[in-house]
Amino acid sequence: MTYSIGEMIPTRDSYGRTLCDLGAKNDKVVVFEADIGKSTRSSWFGRKFPDRYFNVGIAEQNEMAAAAGAAMCGLIPFVNTYAVFAAMRACEQIRTFIAYPYLNVKICPSHGGITPANDGVTHQATEDIGMMRVIPGMTVIMPADAVAARELVFQAAQYPGPVYLRFTRDAVPVIYPDNTKFKIGKGIRLKAGKDVSIIALGDMVSKALVAQNLLYREKISADVIDMHTVKPLDTEILLDSAGRTGAVVTVEDHQINCGLGGAVCETLSERMNVPVKRIGLKDTFAESGEYEQLLEKYGMSAMDIVKACEDVIGRKNEQ
């Protein structure tokens, strides 16, 4: 499946298609689902490979530990549910049964961040990255668009060990040329700039690009990096960018604590004296509403990124 720049596609759709391609290529790939296969798109795999599709019902903790058992026997399980249930309801199962034995399980939830917008807080996962990131050995990824989702899912299948990949419910624009190459743990510089670094994740990468454009009109040049892998964090590209711009803004569809912003601050505070501002949910739950409206209401719009950039540039100039 190929995608064109500007198309609006939920990354879960790209995941569902890629899962089918993976199934055709590798007969060790099996899929666990917790009764929301039509929504996570795992049902597309189920239709093609019914003998490799295990719907264990609405029982995410059981699902996670069952996937661990299957991985222990040499299969490559892809586990599906919503991010809020994967990372939080089944957190201990992921930690103790998947991460501790370092089993080859790919946890691939849909409904990351506030992208399940009108479903409300119960279905919005805005703490999951923090919870997954703190677990030793866990790799944590959120692709920015359909192309990134396809490529990073292929990569994850080759990657030996536990991976958490989070997708969007709502549609996000395709920003990458279809032939873009990705590597887990390697951030991508989307725009080169010298005044401020915008380190963005997942669905917020497209917002960062809009902000970059707005800043450009103000003659501010922003370095925009898609940090699709929050863990292991690409410290090389981060330190290089922050070293050149001297000011950093992180942008994520998650709490500003413990997620990408947390990871970036942890790295920078030990290595470099640069002002940082984090865009995301500010220690608050969101609510039901339209995705774009929620982004505005909770200070996560492109304009908010612009203001944050101006703020850190100001602080840099005061230093």
Added chain:
Amino acid sequence: MNNKIAGLEKWARLLRYDALNMIVHAKSGHPGGCLSAADMVACLYFSEMKIDPNNPVWPDRDRFILSKGHAAPVLYAALARKGYFPLDTLKTLRKSGSILQGHPEMGAPGVDMTSGCLGEGLSAACGMALAARFDGKDYRTYVMMGCGEMNEGQVWESAMTAAHFALDNILVILDYNRLQFDGHVETVLNPGSMKARWQAFGWSTLEINGHDMKAICAGLSEARGIKGRPTVIIADTVKGKGVSFMENDYLWHSLMNEARLQEYTDNFKKELMHGAPG
């Protein structure tokens, strides 16, 4: 047959000694649940399971998950006596750098699944049993569970899964000693009829005396023949079985009196000198 039973009884006695001795060395651990499980662990490892200590990762081996992971010492004892690792290793239980973690961890040869957080072993077993079926292999997955962990909701999620997928390649052995950490199961969270409960979840049930080696062997054998749905053996057991001052005392879930246990194992050792099973 009688020789086989007598041999297994000797192994069980030795596993009891090893487990208690390990707990004495470690100065911590869970003796009560090791002793209630010892006879069944002995039968599994020295008779029932298709395993190869020289090839712990043999893909066709039977799997064992000690879902009541706090009974790790009795499992480690069986693995060491079986030859998975040297007997000396047992002394390193719970010590820094040891392969023998406080609760089972896959770094120890022969441990098929991490366990110890209760209520999760049967879920992992479902994954293994599904994998076996998918791969067209006939290995079986054995899960030993404790009565306390029946409190955990995930147990019943996994029980439904095993029944739904008709996983007759799973056998649960419930070490039903009726005592959990804080007291009797009926006091803590009354489960009602355990048999009716499992049957309601679509399982076939067998009830045995979990300290009668002949009954254990017969139960395991009968369970192997039950097709089309998973089976649970509800084993009537005694927490602390074999040590008079521990029997049926829930306070001996954990190591309660180090000196008293030390004295006991010293005496036990002298008795064992009369001959270990071969």
